[in-house]
Amino acid sequence: MSAPDEIITSDHTQLASHFFGELLDSVIMDVASECHRIARLGLDRNLDDEEEELRLSAEARARIADPSNSEANSKYVVDIFGQTHPAVAAEIFDCMNCGRSIVAGRFAPHLEKCMGKGRKARVKATRSSTAAAAHNR
Amino acid sequence: MKIESQVLKKLLTLNGEKERLKELLRERLNECGWKDEMKSFTRKKGRNNVTVDDLVHLITPKGRAAVPDSVKAELLQRIRSFLHSTAL
Numbered sequence: 001m002s003a004p005d006e007i008i009t010s011d012h013t014q015l016a017s018h019f020f021g022e023l024l025d026s027v028i029m030d031v032a033s034e035c036h037r038i039a040r041l042g043l044d045r046n047l048d049d050e051e052e053e054l055r056l057s058a059e060a061r062a063r064i065a066d067p068s069n070s071e072a073n074s075k076y077v078v079d080i081f082g083q084t085h086p087a088v089a090a091e092i093f094d095c096m097n098c099g100r101s102i103v104a105g106r107f108a109p110h111l112e113k114c115m116g117k118g119r120k121a122r123v124k125a126t127r128s129s130t131a132a133a134a135h136n137r
Numbered sequence: 138m139k140i141e142s143q144v145l146k147k148l149l150t151l152n153g154e155k156e157r158l159k160e161l162l163r164e165r166l167n168e169c170g171w172k173d174e175m176k177s178f179t180r181k182k183g184r185n186n187v188t189v190d191d192l193v194h195l196i197t198p199k200g201r202a203a204v205p206d207s208v209k210a211e212l213l214q215r216i217r218s219f220l221h222s223t224a225l
Binding site for chain 1: 141142145146149155158159162163166172175176179180184187188189192193195196197200201204209212213216217220221
């Protein structure tokens with residue numbers, strides 16, 4: 001006499017669930033072993049640093065993307081090394097062309113005049129020389 | 138039921154199906170990030186003098202609950218087909 005199908009199915013379901021539970025426990029045991037090994041050997045120290053790094057990058061990106069931050073605090077934005085930079089570069093050094101002390105942030109405009117590259121500088125010289133030449137005639 | 142479950146376990150072990158099923162389960166749990174979840178969970182709990190037993194007790198409830206339904210269904214289906222095919 002064979003059992004009706006419903007009983008067989010429910011037995012099967014129970015058996016299957018029970019067996020699945022054992023499989024899962026076995027996998028959990030393996031994972032626990034692995035984590036234990038990693039913890040005891042300190043192999044996860046790098047991961048902690050990496051996680052921290054990822055977190056900080058995400059935070060920085062969020063701060064940049066946030067519109068309420070950009071105008072008001074642009075002077076105080078911090079770069080990846082934790083430094084802030086003023087809007088105009090403040091370092092002072094000597095121009096290699098004329099020898100004057102120049103503020104780094106104003107160096108390009110200075111060079112334009114200093115090396116005669118800009119339009120205005122050369123035009124001025126021409127005008128005064130032609131004016132002088134005209135005067136002398 | 139106890140005897141039947143032991144018989145099932147023996148059968149599946151002998152024909153290699155248990156190992157295949159375990160491998161399948163491991164693969165699915167990796168794919169869905171379950172293993173990573175468990176690993177980062179244990180890291181958060183610190184590493185001072187933990188034993189394997191500690192970790193097993195730590196992971197088991199969370200691990201059992203976190204298995205995706207689809208993974209569980211797939212494994213159960215395979216086990217049930219085996220049961221059906223061997224007329225247990």
